[in-house]
Amino acid sequence: MNLPLGIAGLIAGTLVISESKAERAARLDLVGVVLAAAGMLALVLPLTQGHELGWPAWTFASMAASLPLLAGFVLWERRLLRRGGSPLVVLSLFSRRSFAAGQSVQLLFGLASGVFFLAWTLYLQLGLGWSPLKAGLSGLPLSAAMMAGAGLSMQVLVPRFGRTVLQAGALLAAAGMLLFLYLAQENGAQIALWQAIVPLIPMGLGMGLIIAPLTNLILSEVPHEHAGSASGLTSTTIQLGQAVGVALSSLVFFGRLGDGSPAEQAQQMPHAFSGSLWYVAAVFTAAFALLYALPRTAGTKTTSPHTTDKQLHEPAPVA
Known part of the structure; x- marks a missing residue:
């Protein structure tokens, strides 16, 4: 799957992205x-x-x-x-509040993804007995909702409402996890396909509202000469969060699953999955709180990529 997408991205980048070089090689x-x-x-x-x-x-x-x-x-x-x-x-970048807060949210986003997607995949296939194809297809609404949320946030919502859009996305994603928690506890291994899909839609929308504009907001106040370091760190932060999230699954998911036989573990799978959803919802809620560190008008049309911290905290002039 990744290979043709990577080739398409390489071709598109060659055609669309203009060449740029630093004044001196690092x-x-x-x-x-x-x-x-x-x-x-x-x-x-x-x-x-x-x-x-x-x-x-x-x-x-x-x-x-x-x-x-x-x-x-x-x-x-x-x-x-x-x-x-x-x-x-470049450690001095962390003195910029929007950069430090944005990296923290990226870390939490990766952490939630690492815990959820591993537990979710095992829950669908081992707990519910779904085939890999059925489990994969049930995740398509999540991807579609993420793309829709990303488009809405970048093109319509963030330019008008700023930081509030990202915070709404965090709460929406947390609500999706709590809905999944309720349905998994109520139905156990008898959960229907539509019941496993519905909670993914608010989660996907919420994740799209966050992740698409967040990178732009993180890099908006970074000096041009440090853009490469900041961009690389941003990508690494979310991957680090995912790695730690997968690692923590040994505590929040496999710890509840126990060490019994495969049949016994399959019976405990809904219980273990439901328990992990509490942590995912809590992480999204923590991201909501951290986003208060971003300027309220971040990303709106009243700010520019070169706006200073002082300007971001000044009220916008009335037309």
Whole structure:
């Protein structure tokens, strides 16, 4: 599936995106890459494998070791910037409130996706006994709702209402999870196809309202020379959130599933899936609260990509 889409994107990018180059070439921050990768591996690997292996001592030692590795990464990035180098992450960007808040929301978005999509896939196929084809097709309304929400937010809603649209999306996604929770608890393994699809529509709409404009809002106040670093960090943040979300599934999903036989686990699947939905709804609610850190008029037609923090907090002039 990804290969033809990637080729189409490559062709479209060649035709549509104009060439741009930095005034001077940046050198690869190899030390930063090694420290960041080692720190994240030390954190995520034990979270992923710990439950299955019975939480041996090395898992706790690894998580503890991730702290000095990540601290060393921060110190190295600061030192490299002071020396006029090209750090992997420009830490000064986090002093901008919209950038820091946006990255936090991206992390939460990835976290919710990591927990939900793994549990949802296993619930449909192992808990309900659906075929991979039926399970996949039941997710098409989710994709369609995300595309619709993204189009509405970018073209119509955010230019008029700003931050409120993203917050409405977070609450809509949380409401979809609570509806799915109710239906899964009420119907168990007898849930109908339409009942498994309906909650995905508000969730998809809500996710589309958030994720489409969020990247633009994160990058809107980033200086041109740091656009590459900021864009790469934005992509990495959501992937990191997904990795941690999948890792946390060992606690919030597989912990409820238990260690019985496949038949026993299949019976517990609705219970385990319902339990994980509480966490997903809570994460979307936390994203709603974090979005208050964005300027209220962020993304509206009264602001521009070069608007300063001071200007964003000033009232718009009356025409």
